[in-house]
Amino acid sequence: MASEVALFEVGVLFAAVALVGGIASRLRQSVIPFYIATGILLGPYVVGRLTPYALEATEFVELGAELGIVFLLFFLGLEFNLNRLLANRSRIGKAGTVDLVVNFGGGLVLGFVLFRAFLPAFLVAGIVYISSSAIITKSLIDLGWIANDEAEPMLGTLVYEDLVIAVYLVVASALLLGGGDIGAAAQSIGVALGVILVLLAVVWFGTPFFQRVLDADSHEFIVLRAVGITVLAAGAALALGVSEAVAAFFIGMAFSSTEHVEQLERLLEPIRDLFAAVFFVWIGLVTDPLVFAGVLTLILVAVVVTVPTKLVSGYLGGRMYDLDIRQSTRVGLGMTTRGEFSLIIATLALSGSGTTLTETVAQTIYAFAVGYVLVMSIVGTMLMQYSTPIEEAIVPRLSKVFSDSSVEN
């Protein structure tokens, strides 16, 4: 059994998260930055420096965080519907490609200017490219935008981003874990691709099996079997040196074509939320707030560059969906929020520390990503909440600019 205070510490963690989550929702803010801040405050770097008591990133918390990543990506796969993507491929493809080129491209340039090397630039590009599905979807529902026309390009672009991020994680983890030289990187990319092919085969041929496995009468068995398969596959992938997140994504995709998909979403949602909270707190626990001082400039530069990139790409995406200037402006405002996936990329950067990245660079990217997400999750949520005054300020000017060149629908 664990030491007699270990259970108490986990209790403190969950109680703090519950309390802070309530405060966040009272303030109409996303819970993610609040969970991270809770981790920072209760961790060894704030409370730990002031008092002899602090929450530590124990093995339980680390595993819980790992499970958080697995379930976040599992849900992504579960809700990812290839047919839906294909049915809408021309519009989603256009809007998503613009989003990718503008933001990932902008991120590459930014990362290169900041770090002068390809791998860090590649990581920064991922961090600033991927919008937060969780926060954006929740805000859409809370603000009632979900019934408006602007919800479609936003959700469509998020689906496109999810697909890109699955591929991105494969490549990034292979580059990071593959050691320094090209040969080793090629080998690890080979292994990664092999695992992905196996997983794709599982998705393709495994549906009847998954269907049968989940044909249970009791919720208990359905939950246990789904969790068993998902965590086992994710763990096996990690043991082989492939990102567990990617494996979880594909397992989710395999489950998504069974008849149990809605039931799984309903039953596993609390599990995802529980472990995702642990993940965000863990991020805070291992982050020393003093490092933000060193990366403050990086964060500011990134915010100044990447808010406009999303505004532009979102606006163009909205126009591709034949929306008017006001609605397209909203799409841009709504897409600026970054969150959970940027943090997953940040933890990935740590895994390359000391091998493919110098420890300083890995720590810098990590601290940058955490600070960046803290800022962008709040900024993005605010931009959506205060969209009306922003629209009133921007839309008339945009209308003047575009009135000669574009035809209003």
Added chain:
Amino acid sequence: MTVYESDLPGVGKKFEIEIGDGERLVIVTHNTGKREVFLKASEGADSEKLFELPDRLARTIGTILEGAYFQPVQSEQVETMLAEGTFLEWYNVDDGAEIAGQTLADARVRERTGVSVAAIERSGSVVPSPRADTVMEVGDTLVVIGSQEDLHEFDVLVSNDAASPE
């Protein structure tokens, strides 16, 4: 009437229904079962949220709207009381009914039952105040006035005896 259906990945489905005057009713069905109902003044306008319902309540309200609980149509037994003891009633002339094919005069409706035929509805149009030589055909709906007992007697004349042996 057009219903636009679109997927909301990770959320559920959205249905937009044109309800006239350019207005649209927007129903968002969440994967959780929750329904949200919005009203849009026009196609590109912002949605104004009207209400939200949990799954079971939404289904109940849906069946009421569908008319499963109460169907506001002219069925066999729609009756309106004109005054105490006098009713206005609609009767279908069944296949094989005694008076089918007869004129009002031949059928001697008023003498035999005491009800008077105020109008005859035939394939969508109404023959008001039918004359004595008007023929009552199978499928007609007769609008009649009479007391409760008179109507009971009249019921026998218009229904198929084989179907309702009395």
